[in-house]
Amino acid sequence: MSDAAILRSTDGEVGILTVNNPPVNALSAAVRTGLGDGIKAFAGDPAIKAIVVIGGGRTFIAGADIREFGKPPSGTSLHDVIAAMEDCPKPVVAALHGTALGGGLETAFGAHYRIAVPQARVGLPEVHLGLLPGAGGTQRLPRLAGAEFALEAMVSGRHIPAKEALSRNIVDKVADGDLLAAAVAYARELVAQGAPLRRIRDLPVKLGSPTAIEDFAKSIARKARGFKAPWNIIKTVQAAVDLPFDEGMKRERELFAELLTSSESAAQRHYFFAEREAAKVLDVPADTPQREIKAGGIIGCGTMGGGIAMNFANAGIPVTVLETSQEALDRGMKVIRTNYENTAKRGGLTADQVEQRMALIKPTLSYDDLKDADVIIEAVFETMEVKEGVFTKLDAIAKPGAILATNTSGLDVNQIANYTKRPSDVIGMHFFSPANVMKLLENVRGKATSKDVIATVMSLSKKIGKIPTLVGVCEGFVGNRMLRQRGVQSAYMLEEGALPQQVDKVIFDFGFPMGPFQMSDLAGNDVGWRIRQGKKEKEQRNVRYTGYVADAICELGRFGQKTGAGYYKYNLPDRSPIPDPEVEKLIEETSKKLGITRRAFSDQEILERCLYPMVNEGAKILEEGMAQRALDIDVIWVNGYGWPVYRGGPMWWADNVVGLKAVHDALLKYRDMSGDPFWEPAPLLKKLVQENRKFSSL
Incomplete structure (x- = not known):
């Protein structure tokens, strides 16, 4: 029976059911059916006094088989498996190691008793797929x-650690020790004691205070806005409090079905798979040899450089940080320590862990201290002249085979690579600020970047979180x-x-932070002002300048939150934006100078003009091969720019909410209204609409 999804064996009078569905023992139809049949078989065997359910390989049951979502049900249902365990006339012990998540933990809830190794973790994380636990987890x-x-x-x-789960x-x-041996011994102990067959369904619900559920709902109101699953979870727990178990189960199934057919859950399930696919490079095989990364180097200890250094230290990789002056170095190291100490104050690190991580970060003023680094990341001022100086020096001192990022x-990564004699070792690693917090890493392959460098950097990215x-x-x-397209419109x-407040409200209501x-006020309006002055956009022919209002605001010294005024007023230290009549007057005067008659805008037009050009630019990016797949663009926008995950990515x-034809037709409408070629649909978008296809079909 070695190829069976459930292996049956015995240890004396204890029957053992071992889940055998590598790599994570997902609850496939074969696993569910095998579990149900195994429980019934041992229940009917007079020689068996107790049953142990355990996972083979590296984990118990990591959760449902997501590949079965949306497909017709087959095999024994998980509800029936859990009922068979609960109603078994002999003690059933679930033995947990690795992870018992989602349906895996719900399966364990069917057992009369649960034993775990100290390293085990349990949880009901269905919320991340826009769902709720659908096999009794919300009731048990x-x-x-x-x-x-x-x-x-x-x-x-x-994920809840075993020690907390015990409490x-x-x-x-x-x-501790061998889990199977411990579980069998526990099962024998229960039999010897005549322990009751404890069914969770028969226990009362514990409620700390009459308003606990209402209070919790209020506490998550802002964080959970736009999502459906958290609110349905709250409803199911209320049902557990108010209703008998079977009626609560019925309510759970209703609320689960509502989520399963929602666009929010479909979007979150898309994102779940997209994030995993985005790490795969289509033309770089999974078995591509990687370069060994034992030590890193960072050029710059400012906001970005310091944050990047923390990522390496967090992963246990020693890193050397270079600055141009002792003052800058001391300032940067102080910020790093403060960040770690603040995390420790919140309980995220111990004092010893703070010192361990600080010890992994070596400050220096000498390029020579980078000569043994396996990867060196430049995080200096964003001008090509500065980059040229850095990469020329790196080329001279970095050891052969070091990755230069x-x-x-x-800026043009190919041009930067050409400042070295080893362009195949050069790659872009675009971290997002703050680098120690933001999860996205936009790695940029140059024309000469070698495949082993790409494979190494993609793997390293995951290692540093x-x-x-x-x-x-x-x-x-x-x-x-x-983002530039949204900014233009x-x-x-x-x-x-x-x-400003009207545009911002529409984007906020869509789900952006x-x-x-x-x-712009948060980042600093002066940043874009300097860039616009350098590019001299006003002198470009056939391009409508975008900075008239922004320039006027900056000329008044309104650089945003840091100056207490930008597009909004800010009563520091409170950072809540307050609409400012002075800005409204300035905007109206700008319109008058430009000869533009102001008109009212609907929320729908604002939404279309902000987001449809982004989709159109995404089509151009795909056509040019600048992104591998549409899903890569979605992952970038969810993680780097605050696109709400319950909308899946742009x-x-x-593809699935607006429809490509609706986007295409709206672009044509705005083109014809304005006469601006900005609105011309991308060739790829036109082609997909003509062929009635989606971006996901590419």
């Missing part, structure tokens, strides 16, 4: 651990190139009749 966890804990655990979707009655015993957010994507060399790469709409003008949203 409140009975074991209390309604308040159940709410927090399910809405956060976090919350989720597991009954934690055992630039953190540029938009990032979500990697691979893009090509073009202005702004993928994320900033698309946001600026134009101010001149034509909209106000903030709108374009609040974001390309998925265009």
Whole structure:
């Protein structure tokens, strides 16, 4: 029976069911059917006094088989498996190692008792797929651990360590050593004691206070806006409190079905797979040899450089950080220490861990101290002249085979690579600020970047806690190139009749953390002002200048939050944006100078003019091969720019919510209204509409 999904064996009077569905023992139809049949077989065997359910390989049961979502049900249902365990006339012990997540933990809830190794983790993380636990988890966890804990655990979707699970009655015993031996011994002990066949369904729900559920709902209101799953989870826990178990189960199934057919869950499931696919490079085989990374180097200890250094230290990789002056170096190292100490104050690190990580970061003023680094990342001022100086020096001192990376957010990586005699070793690693917090890493392959460098950097990205994507060399790469299109239309709409707070509200209501003008105030309006002055956009022919309002605001010294005024007023230290009549007057005067008659804007027009050009630019990016797949663009926007994950990413949203024909037709409408070639649909978008296809079909 070695090829069976469930292996049956015995140890004396104890029957053993071992899940055999590598790599993570997902709850496929074969696993469910095998478990149900195994429980019934041992239940009917008079020689068997107790049953142990255990996972083979590296884990118990990591969760449902997501590949079965949306397909007709087959095999034994998980509900029936759990009922068979609960109703078994002999003690059933679930033995947990690795992870018991989602349906895996719900399966364990069917057992009368649970034992775990200290390293095991459990949880109900369905919320990350826009779902809720659909096999009784929302009804059983409140009975074991209390309604308040159940709410927090399910809405956060976090993994719960074995020790905490023991304290919350989720597991009954934690055992060191061989898990199977411990579980069999535990089962024998239960038989010898005549222990009751404890069914979780028969336990009362624990509720700390009459308003606990209402209070929890209020506490997550802002964080959970736009999502459906957290609110349905709250409803199921309320049902567990208010209703008998079977009626609560019925309510859980109703609320699960509602989520399963929702666009929010479809978007989150798309993203779940997209994030995993984005790490795969189509023309770089998975078995491509990688370079060994034992030590790193960072040029610059400012906001970006310091954050990048923390990523390496967090992963246990020693890193040397170079600055041009002792003052800058001391300042940067102080910020790093402060960041770690603040994390320790919140309970995220121990004092010893702070010192361990600080010890991995070596400050220096000498390039010679980078000569043994396996990867060196430049994080200096964003001008080509500065980059040239850095890479010329790196080329002279870096050891053969060292990867030389630039953190540029938009400069030509090919040009930077040509400042060295080893362009095949050069790659872009575009971190997002703050680099120690933001998960996205937009890796940029140059024309000469070797495949082993790409493979190494994609793997390293994950090791230092990032979500990697691979893009090509073009202005702004993928994320900033698309963001630029939103910025253009946001600026134009101010001149034509909209106000900052109106545009920002539409984008916020769509699900972004903030709108374009609040974001500009946060980043500093002077940054874009200097760039516009350098590019002399006003002198470009056939290009409508985007900076009239922005320049006027900066000329008044309104650089954003740091000066207490930008597009909004800010009563520091409070950073809440306050609409400012002075800005409204300035905008109206700008429109008048430009000869533009202001008009009213609908929310729908604002949304279309902000987001449809991004989708159109995404089509151009795909056509040029600057992104491998539409899903890569979605991963970039969800992780780097705050696109709401419950809307899947700009390309998925265009494919599945708006429809490519609707996007295409709106672009033509705005082109004809304005006469601006900006609105011309991308050739790829036209082609897909003609062929009735989606971006995901490419």
